[in-house]
Amino acid sequence: MATKDLRINRQIRAKEVFVIDAEGNQKGIMNVFDAVLLAESEGLDLVEVSPNVNPPVCKVLDFGKYRYEQEKRLRDVKRNQTVIKIKEIRMQPKIEKHDLETKSKFIGDFLAEGNKVKVGIRFRGRELAHTELGKVVLNKILAQLTENGVGFNIDRDAVMEGKMMSMIVSPLKNNVNPVKKD
16 A cells, blocks of 8 residues: 555544554554554654454554654565566568568667567568468578577567568576666
């Protein structure tokens, strides 16, 4: 639950609440006004931490400090998550050998960074009658990646999407050097 959604002190609507004091001791079920007086006598706030149970659970604590710690925890979670992007490489079915090797090298680089790669082959005009040539090119790319020693998983095999044939390739789990989000 977000800290902005928490009700504190006189915002608590329930008549009776289950109170936990600042040291973590259970005080039991109390009238809300008595609980607020107890919290104010200690110079702290009464915070409704679990409003969906009957009676709601409230804790006596410093709300400003509690909110700061929650936001700090959220920042740490965001900082430690890895971001995986999908990169896209497009080509035509009549690609030359050197161009194919260059595109394969880029795909290998993207996979080494920990990104997924969508490899697409665009068909134009009469090329649509020979979509099997696109499958051949995609197989050549996979062979080139294997030859270069790049580990990969095929997330989605070659599929026609309109005038494009595409497949999605992801890096092997043990082969990833993830880039942390700053």
